[in-house]
Amino acid sequence: MSFEMTPALRRQGLVIVATLSAAYVASHFFRASNVTIGLDLMRDLAIGPEALGALTGAFFLGFSAMQIPCGFFFDRYGPRLTVFGMLVLAVAGGTIFTLAPGLPYLWAGRMLMGAGFGVMLIGSMVVISRWFPPDRFSTMSGWVLSIGLIGNLLATTPLAWAAEAAGWRVVFGGVVAFTAVAAVAVLAIVRDAPPGHPFLARRTETLGEMGRGFMEVLRNPKLPFILALNFTNYACTFTVQGLWGGPFLREVHGLTKIQSGNVLMGAVVAYQIGMLVFSPLDRVLDTRKWIAFTGTLTVAGIMGLLAVLDHPPAWVPVVALVAMGFVSSSSTMIMAHGRALLPDRLIGRGMATINASVMLGVACMQSLSGVILGWFEPLADGARSEISYRVLFGVLCAVLLTALAVYGRSTDVRPSDELRARAG
Numbered sequence: 001m002s003f004e005m006t007p008a009l010r011r012q013g014l015v016i017v018a019t020l021s022a023a024y025v026a027s028h029f030f031r032a033s034n035v036t037i038g039l040d041l042m043r044d045l046a047i048g049p050e051a052l053g054a055l056t057g058a059f060f061l062g063f064s065a066m067q068i069p070c071g072f073f074f075d076r077y078g079p080r081l082t083v084f085g086m087l088v089l090a091v092a093g094g095t096i097f098t099l100a101p102g103l104p105y106l107w108a109g110r111m112l113m114g115a116g117f118g119v120m121l122i123g124s125m126v127v128i129s130r131w132f133p134p135d136r137f138s139t140m141s142g143w144v145l146s147i148g149l150i151g152n153l154l155a156t157t158p159l160a161w162a163a164e165a166a167g168w169r170v171v172f173g174g175v176v177a178f179t180a181v182a183a184v185a186v187l188a189i190v191r192d193a194p195p196g197h198p199f200l201a202r203r204t205e206t207l208g209e210m211g212r213g214f215m216e217v218l219r220n221p222k223l224p225f226i227l228a229l230n231f232t233n234y235a236c237t238f239t240v241q242g243l244w245g246g247p248f249l250r251e252v253h254g255l256t257k258i259q260s261g262n263v264l265m266g267a268v269v270a271y272q273i274g275m276l277v278f279s280p281l282d283r284v285l286d287t288r289k290w291i292a293f294t295g296t297l298t299v300a301g302i303m304g305l306l307a308v309l310d311h312p313p314a315w316v317p318v319v320a321l322v323a324m325g326f327v328s329s330s331s332t333m334i335m336a337h338g339r340a341l342l343p344d345r346l347i348g349r350g351m352a353t354i355n356a357s358v359m360l361g362v363a364c365m366q367s368l369s370g371v372i373l374g375w376f377e378p379l380a381d382g383a384r385s386e387i388s389y390r391v392l393f394g395v396l397c398a399v400l401l402t403a404l405a406v407y408g409r410s411t412d413v414r415p416s417d418e419l420r421a422r423a424g
Helices: 007-032 034-045 049-065 067-077 079-099 103-117 120-131 134-148 150-154 157-166 168-189 207-218 223-251 257-278 281-285 289-308 315-339 344-374 386-407 415-423
Strands: none
Touching: 007 049, 007 079, 007 103, 007 120, 007 134, 007 150, 007 168, 007 223, 034 049, 034 103, 034 157, 034 223, 034 257, 049 067, 049 103, 049 223, 049 344, 067 079, 067 120, 067 207, 067 344, 079 103, 079 120, 079 168, 120 134, 120 315, 120 344, 134 150, 134 257, 134 281, 134 315, 134 415, 150 157, 150 257, 157 168, 157 257, 207 344, 223 257, 223 289, 223 315, 223 344, 223 386, 257 315, 281 289, 281 315, 289 315, 289 386, 315 344, 344 386
8 A cells, every 4th residue: 555645535544543542641641540540549548558559550461361362353343343342341330330339349340441441552653653654653552642641630639639629439430431431432433544555355264264374473583572671661750650659659758649640740741741742752863773762771770769869859859750760751652663563464463572571561561560569567657668669779770771781682673674675
């Protein structure tokens, strides 16, 4: 297919991506909400940090569990029907979570929400790969992530305000209703590929052929290096910004819920800005590997700084969290690097495999983080001690450095190489 698309088709592609991005907002809201209401859940349900870590990680367990099945769905049925069906599941999970009378129901609801929302990013990337040329992949993916992060913004100070005014269940109910509307919009607006794309004229693979295609993805010798960094990069960052960053600011540095929400909102805004800054850099610098490597190394340095500093003034962790938000947006290059290793016929299964490593890493890391903090005796008022958080930051730093040692052995795939191959 030629990517010399008409202006009308280009506009249609942008509308489709915008629709998927809007639905992605709800995914980010639900996955990040515990960082703001986590202490309230611990108090209301009389649970400790281990249970909160497991509850937060349940979203990512469901998310990662559905990646491989949805990869098959993407390649067989297309992203439109797959995303719609899974958003219906997310609505069911959100309803259970909102009405849950206790911890088991909360856990089940978050598990189902994670499973349902697990298709959003990969579904968007599959659509982008078919509606736009390869050198625009990271830029368009950056826009999807940036728009989706509005959900993270809403899960910070706005959620703190709304939860204090009306309770978190009322707020969650409203977002569940938004998700239902978004599901209908996906069904009505999204199209799997532009007219003339080979996907629309494909021969449906048998189950055996689909399985062999999946094994072809797993046998790709270049993929393990991508998976190693993907397993740890977002997991370590989100463990701070999506779970323990708020409690850390409140328990160690005395910030209020609203103040800590403001800091986390600033980190999300920095992440959004970073997405717009980093996502086109692969075309400018003609590299993906070294943008991802340098960004992750910087995040590890920030984690290490928080680990070694002994009760610094409050502005230091505030600046560190915001800076981490900006630099961690370089992680979009890891996905672009992985996508460049995959042929179009395997794009669904391949991208789902790569994203499964991301979300499985988050599930593992958030559960581990609760265990690490649970090793330390709480203070008299029940708060976690500063040393417990410093140990957590040190572990996260070590994990990132280990992953970088593996990823450093990967082979870069430059945008210029892709364009030359496509032209040839």
